[in-house]
Amino acid sequence: MTERDVANNSDRSEDIIAALGEARTRHSALYITAGGSKREMVGRHCDAVELDVSAHRGIIDHQPGELVITARAGTPLTEVAAALGEHQQILPFEPPVFGGKATLGGTLACNLSGPARPWRGAIRDMVLGVQMINGRGERLNFGGRVMKNVAGYDVSRLQAGALGTLGVLTEISLKVLPRPQKTLTLRYALSAEQAVQTMNERAGEPKPLSGAFWVDGELYLRLSGAASAVDSTARQWGGEALDDDQAPWDQLREMTHPFFGGDTPLWRFSVQSSARPTAEFGAALIDWAGAQRWVRGEHPRAQLQRAALDAGGHVTLFRGGDRGGDVRPPLTPVERRLQQHLKKAFDPDAILNPGRLYSWL
Amino acid sequence: MTIARRTEDEDMQVNNAERLSASGTREALIRRLRDCLPADCVIENSESQRPYECDALTIYRDLPLAVVLPQNVQQVEDVLRICHTLDVPVVARGAGTGLCAGAMPHPEGVLLALGKLDRILEIDPLARTARVEPGVSNLSISEAAARHGLYYAPDPSSQVACSIGGNVSENSGGVHCLKYGLTVHNILAMNILTVAGEALAIGSLGLDSPGYDLMALFTGSEGLLGIVTEVTVRLLPAPEIARVVMAGFDSIDAAGNAVGAVIAAGIIPAGLEMMDRLAVRAAEDFAHAGYPRDAAAILLCEMDGTREEVAEHVDRVVQLFRELGATSLTVSADEHQRALLWKGRKSAFPAVGRIAPDYYCMDGTIPRGQVAYVLNEIYRLSKQYGLPVANVFHAGDGNLHPLILFDASDPEQVRQAESFGADILDLSVRVGGCLTGEHGVGVEKLRKMPSQFSPHELIQFEDIKYAFDPALNLNPGKGIPILKRCQEYRALPDRHRHD
Numbered sequence: 001m002t003e004r005d006v007a008n009n010s011d012r013s014e015d016i017i018a019a020l021g022e023a024r025t026r027h028s029a030l031y032i033t034a035g036g037s038k039r040e041m042v043g044r045h046c047d048a049v050e051l052d053v054s055a056h057r058g059i060i061d062h063q064p065g066e067l068v069i070t071a072r073a074g075t076p077l078t079e080v081a082a083a084l085g086e087h088q089q090i091l092p093f094e095p096p097v098f099g100g101k102a103t104l105g106g107t108l109a110c111n112l113s114g115p116a117r118p119w120r121g122a123i124r125d126m127v128l129g130v131q132m133i134n135g136r137g138e139r140l141n142f143g144g145r146v147m148k149n150v151a152g153y154d155v156s157r158l159q160a161g162a163l164g165t166l167g168v169l170t171e172i173s174l175k176v177l178p179r180p181q182k183t184l185t186l187r188y189a190l191s192a193e194q195a196v197q198t199m200n201e202r203a204g205e206p207k208p209l210s211g212a213f214w215v216d217g218e219l220y221l222r223l224s225g226a227a228s229a230v231d232s233t234a235r236q237w238g239g240e241a242l243d244d245d246q247a248p249w250d251q252l253r254e255m256t257h258p259f260f261g262g263d264t265p266l267w268r269f270s271v272q273s274s275a276r277p278t279a280e281f282g283a284a285l286i287d288w289a290g291a292q293r294w295v296r297g298e299h300p301r302a303q304l305q306r307a308a309l310d311a312g313g314h315v316t317l318f319r320g321g322d323r324g325g326d327v328r329p330p331l332t333p334v335e336r337r338l339q340q341h342l343k344k345a346f347d348p349d350a351i352l353n354p355g356r357l358y359s360w361l
Numbered sequence: 362m363t364i365a366r367r368t369e370d371e372d373m374q375v376n377n378a379e380r381l382s383a384s385g386t387r388e389a390l391i392r393r394l395r396d397c398l399p400a401d402c403v404i405e406n407s408e409s410q411r412p413y414e415c416d417a418l419t420i421y422r423d424l425p426l427a428v429v430l431p432q433n434v435q436q437v438e439d440v441l442r443i444c445h446t447l448d449v450p451v452v453a454r455g456a457g458t459g460l461c462a463g464a465m466p467h468p469e470g471v472l473l474a475l476g477k478l479d480r481i482l483e484i485d486p487l488a489r490t491a492r493v494e495p496g497v498s499n500l501s502i503s504e505a506a507a508r509h510g511l512y513y514a515p516d517p518s519s520q521v522a523c524s525i526g527g528n529v530s531e532n533s534g535g536v537h538c539l540k541y542g543l544t545v546h547n548i549l550a551m552n553i554l555t556v557a558g559e560a561l562a563i564g565s566l567g568l569d570s571p572g573y574d575l576m577a578l579f580t581g582s583e584g585l586l587g588i589v590t591e592v593t594v595r596l597l598p599a600p601e602i603a604r605v606v607m608a609g610f611d612s613i614d615a616a617g618n619a620v621g622a623v624i625a626a627g628i629i630p631a632g633l634e635m636m637d638r639l640a641v642r643a644a645e646d647f648a649h650a651g652y653p654r655d656a657a658a659i660l661l662c663e664m665d666g667t668r669e670e671v672a673e674h675v676d677r678v679v680q681l682f683r684e685l686g687a688t689s690l691t692v693s694a695d696e697h698q699r700a701l702l703w704k705g706r707k708s709a710f711p712a713v714g715r716i717a718p719d720y721y722c723m724d725g726t727i728p729r730g731q732v733a734y735v736l737n738e739i740y741r742l743s744k745q746y747g748l749p750v751a752n753v754f755h756a757g758d759g760n761l762h763p764l765i766l767f768d769a770s771d772p773e774q775v776r777q778a779e780s781f782g783a784d785i786l787d788l789s790v791r792v793g794g795c796l797t798g799e800h801g802v803g804v805e806k807l808r809k810m811p812s813q814f815s816p817h818e819l820i821q822f823e824d825i826k827y828a829f830d831p832a833l834n835l836n837p838g839k840g841i842p843i844l845k846r847c848q849e850y851r852a853l854p855d856r857h858r859h860d
C-alpha cells in the first residue's frame with residue numbers, strides 16, 4: 001500500500017445510507033458507480049441519479065495465514081492485488097483491472113473473472129462474506145471471514161452478478177490463494193474444433209492447467225503450480241513454450257487483445273465447455289477451456305440465443321449494441337416472477353440500479 | 362410495512378374453497394396422495410413412519426401426517442401441487458443423515474422422501490459432468506465416474522449414505538473441501554420444483570447464468586425454497602497420486618500452530634484434519650489405523666496432484682511438522698496405508714458413538730488461528746458441564762466438530778449437552794466465526810441465529826423465504842427464524858411460530 005492509498009482510505013457508509021434515505025423520500029432511483037470501468041458493459045443502460053461510492057475504500061484486514069482479505073467495496077483491485085503480492089498471494093479469479101479503475105465491489109457485482117476461472121473459481125466462488133446496504137437503507141452483514149458458513153441463505157454469493165440491484169456493497173471478504181511457484185504457456189496451431197476437443201481433454205487430466213484459450217488458429221494452454229509439476233507436464237504435452245511476456249493472458253483478461261478492439265457489438269456465450277464450435281457468427285475467441293466464447297458483430301438475437309441454448313448455456317450482449325433494450329436472454333414466466341420477488345425482497349422501492357440487469361427488474 | 366406486497370402476491374391467492382378444515386385435511390390429503398402414488402408409496406401408519414421420524418440428530422423427532430415416496434419427478438410434482446392446494450407443509454428428505462434435524466417431519470405436513478429418485482442419468486466424460494437424480498448417494502457418483510478417471514470432489518464422511526439432494530440443501534463439505542471447495546463450488550445446474558409444483562431450471566452447463574445466481578441461493582437453503590429434482594455436478598480428474606502425512610503432537614497448541622504453518626508455507630493441502638486424544642483413541646480402537654494413542658492431537662494432512670508436486674510438498678510438510686515439535690510422523694507409503702489412515706478419521710463419529718450412549722455434534726467454524734484457543738476453551742467448558750468432549754474436524758478450514766458425549770435417557774444430561782453446545786456456538790461467533798460450517802441450522806440452531814445475525818438480517822432472510830414460499834409451507838420452523846413482525850400482519854398458523 002502506498003501512502004496515498006492509506007490517506008485515501010475512508011469509511012463512507014454513513015453517506016451511502018443517507019443517500020439511500022434521501023432517494024427513498026424523493027422516490028428517485030440511484031445508479032451505483034465506483035471506478036466506472038464497466039459502465040458501458042455487462043448490464044443495460046441505467047437511467048438514474050449517480051451514487052458514487054468510490055470514496056468508500058481501503059483494505060480493512062488482511063490475514064495472510066488465514067488466506068482472507070477484507071476491503072471496502074470501492075477499493076481498487078490494483079490496491080488489493082498489491083497488498084496480497086507482499087505476501088506472495090493472489091486474487092485467485094484473476095479479475096480484469098481495466099487500467100486500474102476496477103474496484104472490488106464492481107467486480108463482485110459484475111462477477112467478472114479472468115482466464116483461471118474454470119480451475120480456481122470465479123469471484124463468486126471466493127466470496128466469504130459481504131456487508132451491504134439494502135434498498136431499505138439497512139446495513140447488513142452476511143457470511144463472514146471464515147472458510148465455511150451455512151447459517152442462513154448465502155446472500156454474499158447471491159451478490160455476484162446481481163449488478164448492484166439488490167444492495168450497495170460496502171465490504172467484501174474474499175478467500176485468496178498463494179501465488180503459484182511457476183507459470184508456463186504452451187502454444188499449438190489448431191482449428192477451433194480441434195482446440196475445443198483438446199482443451200476439454202487436457203482439462204480432464206490431473207495436471208496443473210490454469211488457462212486454456214483459442215484465437216486465430218492458435219490454442220494457448222497455461223500451467224501453474226509447483227515448478228516440478230509444471231515442467232513435467234510441459235514435457236509430456238509438448239507444444240511451443242512461451243515466455244511470460246509473450247503469452248497473451250493479460251491481453252485476454254483486460255480485453256486489450258485486438259479481438260476485443262473497436263465498437264462492434266461484443267457477445268458473450270457462456271456454454272458447455274465441450275460444445276461444438278460454430279462459425280455461424282464469424283471468428284470466435286474461445287476461453288475458459290471452451291466455457292466462455294466471444295463473438296463480434298450485428299447478429300439476429302434469436303439466432304444467437306438458439307445457438308447458446310443448443311450449446312447448453314446462454315448469450316449476453318456484453319458491450320456495444322443497443323444497451324437500452326435487454327442485453328440478456330429472456331426468462332420463463334416462473335423465472336421472471338421469482339427474480340422479481342427476490343429483487344423486491346431486497347429493494348422494495350426499486351431504488352437500486354433499476355433496469356441494469358433486466359428492463360423489467 | 363410491506364403488507365400490500367404480500368397480499369397482492371399471486372401465490373397467496375389460495376383458493377378458499379379448496380382449503381379444508383384441519384380435521385378434514387388429513388383424509389382429503391391422503392385420498393389425493395393415493396390417487397397419484399402407488400399404494401406402498403404413501404405411508405400413514407405411525408409404526409411404518411418410525412424410520413422417518415428423525416435425521417441423524419436423533420434428539421429431535423416427530424411424525425408427519427403422511428410419508429410419501431415418489432418414484433419419479435412427476436409424482437413429486439403431484440405431491441407438491443396437492444400440498445399447495447391444501448396448504449399443507451412439505452418437508453423434503455434425502456437419506457436422513459443430516460445433523461441439524463433439517464429433515465425432521467412436520468406433524469401437520471407431508472414428509473417427501475426422495476430416496477427412490479436414485480438414478481445417475483448421464484455422465485459426460487469430455488465435459489466432465491454428471492446429471493443425477495436427488496436421491497443418488499454422494500459416493501455412487503464418484504464410483505460411476507471412476508471409469509473415466511473422474512470423481513465428484515466434495516466428500517462428506519457420510520458419503521456412502523447421504524444424497525446429493527441433501528448435500529445441495531446443506532452445502533455439504535468434506536475432508537477435501539479445503540482444496541476443492543464445497544458443494545456450491547462443484548455443481549453447475551439444477552432442476553427445482555417450486556412449492557406450487559412449478560418447474561424451474563437454474564444454473565447452466567456453462568459456468569454462470571444470466572439473472573440472479575439462484576444456484577448460490579438454493580445451495581445450503583435446507584429445503585426451504587424449493588425441491589431439488591435433478592442436479593448436474595462437475596467432475597474433476599482423479600489426481601495422479603495422493604499421500605497423507607500423519608503427525609502426532611503432545612499439545613493442542615502445537616497441533617493448532619502446525620495447521621496455520623502449513624497454510625502460511627503456501628501449501629494448500631487436499632485435506633487437513635485434526636483429532637484430539639479422545640477422538641484418536643476411540644478411532645484407533647475402532648479402525649486400528651495406527652494412530653498414536655498417547656498424542657494430545659494428531660493431524661492428517663493429505664497432498665494430491667502430480668507425482669513431482671506431491672513428493673515436494675510431502676517433504677516440506679514433514680519438515681515443517683518436525684520443526685514444530687511433532688512427536689510422531691507417518692507418511693502413507695501406498696494406497697492401502699493411505700486408506701487405513703483415513704479410515705480412522707472417516708469412522709470417527711461412529712467410533713466415538715461406541716464410547717458413550719449418545720453424542721451431540723457441533724459445527725462452528727472459526728479462523729484457523731483460533732483453533733488452539735477455542736479447543737482449550739471447549740475443554741474448560743467440558744469440565745464445567747461434566748460432559749466429555751471429543752474433537753475431530755476440518756482444521757484446514759477452521760470447521761470444528763466437537764462431539765459432546767452424553768446419555769439421552771437422562772433428561773438432565775440432554776439439557777446440559779444442549780447448553781454446552783450453545784456455549785460452543787457462542788464461542789465460535791465471538792472469535793469471528795459462525796454457527797455452522799456445513800451441517801446447517803435446521804431446528805437445532807434456529808434459536809441461536811440471533812447471536813450471529815441482527816434483526817434486519819433475519820428479516821432479510823425472511824423476505825427471501827417469502828419470495829419463494831409465501832405461505833411458508835416448505836420445511837416450516839427450520840433454517841431461519843420467522844420473527845414476530847410477520848405475525849403482526851399475517852395470522853400465521855402455530856406451525857410457523859418458534860417461540
Ligand SMILES: Cc1cc2nc3c(=O)[nH]c(=O)nc-3n(C[C@H](O)[C@H](O)[C@H](O)COP(=O)(O)OP(=O)(O)OC[C@H]3O[C@@H](n4cnc5c(N)ncnc54)[C@H](O)[C@@H]3O)c2cc1C
Nearest residue numbers: 455456457458459463518524526527528530533534584589
Ligand atoms: C456420520 C456422519 C458424518 C457426517 N459427515 C459430514 C461431513 O463430513 N460433511 C458434511 O457436510 N456433512 C456431514 N454429515 C451431515 C450430513 O450427512 C449432510 O448434511 C448430508 O448432506 C445430508 O444429506 P441427506 O441426504 O442425508 O439429507 P437429509 O438429512 O435427508 O436432509 C438434509 C436437509 O436437506 C433437505 N433436503 C434433502 N433432499 C432435498 C431435496 N431433494 N430438495 C430439497 N431439500 C432437500 C431436507 O429437508 C433437510 O433440510 C455427516 C453426518 C453423519 C451422520
